[in-house]
Amino acid sequence: MYQAHRVKREADLVNKVVETMREQQRVQAEKPRNDQENTVATLVDVLSKALIEAKLGDTQEGQDDFGSNGRRRALAPAPSAYTLARSPAKAAVSDDGFSGFSFNEARAFADRLQENRLHKTPQDILQDLQRGNARFWMGTATQQSTSAISRRGLVSKQFPMVAILSCSDSRVPVEIVFDQGLGDIFVIRVAGNILDTTTWASLLYAVHVLHVKVVIVMGHEACGAVKASMYAPQSSLDDRGVTPTPLELMMRTIRNGLDDSILSIDEPKAREREAVCQNVKRQIEAIAADIAMVNLIREQKLIMLGAFYDITSGIVDFFHEVVPVAVASDEPTTPTASPSSGVLTTFNVPVVEIDAEERGDSKDAAGRCL
Numbered sequence: 001m002y003q004a005h006r007v008k009r010e011a012d013l014v015n016k017v018v019e020t021m022r023e024q025q026r027v028q029a030e031k032p033r034n035d036q037e038n039t040v041a042t043l044v045d046v047l048s049k050a051l052i053e054a055k056l057g058d059t060q061e062g063q064d065d066f067g068s069n070g071r072r073r074a075l076a077p078a079p080s081a082y083t084l085a086r087s088p089a090k091a092a093v094s095d096d097g098f099s100g101f102s103f104n105e106a107r108a109f110a111d112r113l114q115e116n117r118l119h120k121t122p123q124d125i126l127q128d129l130q131r132g133n134a135r136f137w138m139g140t141a142t143q144q145s146t147s148a149i150s151r152r153g154l155v156s157k158q159f160p161m162v163a164i165l166s167c168s169d170s171r172v173p174v175e176i177v178f179d180q181g182l183g184d185i186f187v188i189r190v191a192g193n194i195l196d197t198t199t200w201a202s203l204l205y206a207v208h209v210l211h212v213k214v215v216i217v218m219g220h221e222a223c224g225a226v227k228a229s230m231y232a233p234q235s236s237l238d239d240r241g242v243t244p245t246p247l248e249l250m251m252r253t254i255r256n257g258l259d260d261s262i263l264s265i266d267e268p269k270a271r272e273r274e275a276v277c278q279n280v281k282r283q284i285e286a287i288a289a290d291i292a293m294v295n296l297i298r299e300q301k302l303i304m305l306g307a308f309y310d311i312t313s314g315i316v317d318f319f320h321e322v323v324p325v326a327v328a329s330d331e332p333t334t335p336t337a338s339p340s341s342g343v344l345t346t347f348n349v350p351v352v353e354i355d356a357e358e359r360g361d362s363k364d365a366a367g368r369c370l
Helices: 002-030 033-061 081-086 103-118 122-138 148-153 197-208 224-231 246-256 260-264 268-288 291-298
Strands: 064-066 072-074 162-166 185-189 214-220 303-309 316-319 321-328 346-353
Touching: 103 148, 122 214, 122 303, 122 316, 162 197, 185 197, 197 214, 197 291, 214 268, 224 246, 224 268, 260 268, 268 291, 268 303, 268 321, 268 346, 291 303, 291 321, 291 346
Parallel strands: 162 185, 162 214, 214 303, 321 346
Antiparallel strands: 064 072, 303 316, 303 321
16 A cells, blocks of 8 residues: 555656756747756756755655554655755766866877876886875775766777785775776786796786886785795695695695794794795796896886885885896896885895807997897
C-alpha cells in the first residue's frame, strides 16, 4: 500500500513540474526579448519551489513507514532540491577553467602538458617528486582531484616521467605520497617491491617505450614481505626437492639479498628498516646490470635510485643512486661520485672506457665513430 501511495506522489510531482514548465514558457513568450536573459535563473527558482512543496508533502505523507512492531519509523529526509539547485554547478566547469570541450581539445590539452614535461631534465623531475612528498607530509597536498579535460586527454596516450617499483601494501599509495595526479607516475606494485619477470618487463616498457626520466625502487616502513622473509626459518626457504610455492619463491628472493648481519641489530625497528633498505639496494643493483639502462644514465637521460617511505612521518628518503663512473681499463680502483640533490648515497657502477682503436671502430675527420 505504501509503495502505491509513493508511486502516486511521484507521478503528481512529475505532473506538477511539467505544468510549472509550461506556465513558465507561456510567461516568457509574453516578455520582451531583453528580459529572457533571466529565464534560466527564474525557471530554477520556480522548479525549486515546486520541488520543495512536493518534498514537504513527501515528508509529511511518505517519510513515515510502519516497522515490524507496528510503530511508525521516520526515514532520513532527502536532500533539499532548492539547496541542490542553488549550489554551484562544479561539474559544469573543470579545475582548468573549461566549461565544455571536445575530444580534440582534450587531446590538444594533453599535448601541451606532455610538451612541458619533455623540456624537464631528470633532475627537475626528481626535485618535483621531492617537493610533492614535502607537500604530502606537511599536509599541503594539491592533487585533490583531476579535471575532466585532463582525464579525457589521457584516453589517447600516457606520458609519465617517473616509473616506481613499489610494494603492494595498501598503506603505500604512491601517487598520494608524492602528491601526483593521473598519468604522472608509471607505478609497478608487487609485494616486497622485487624484480621478477613481470616487474622487470614493466620497467623496460616504462624506460624504452614511455621514456620515463626517473626510475625508483621504493621500500617502506613495516614491510610484511621483507619482515617475513627475514625471520622465516632458513630450512623453510631451502631447496627441499619439491616445487616451491609462489610465496616461498618471493621470500627466498628477498632473503637471498639480505646480509646475515642484520639479525645482530638489537633494535627491532632499526633492524627491519635496514632489511628493507638492503632489499631495495639489491633490486637497484640488479637493474643496473642492464647496460642499456646504464648508458641512458651516462647520457643524463635517466636517473635511477632507491627510496624508503616512512609511514609514521610520511617522509621519503632517497638513496643508492646509480652513478656510472668511467675508469681506465687498467685502473685498480673505482673513483667516487656525488649523488643528486636530496639523495643520501650513491651506487657507483664502474664503466671501463675502451679506445676506439681497441674496438676496431673507424672515425671520420671530426673524430666521430662511423
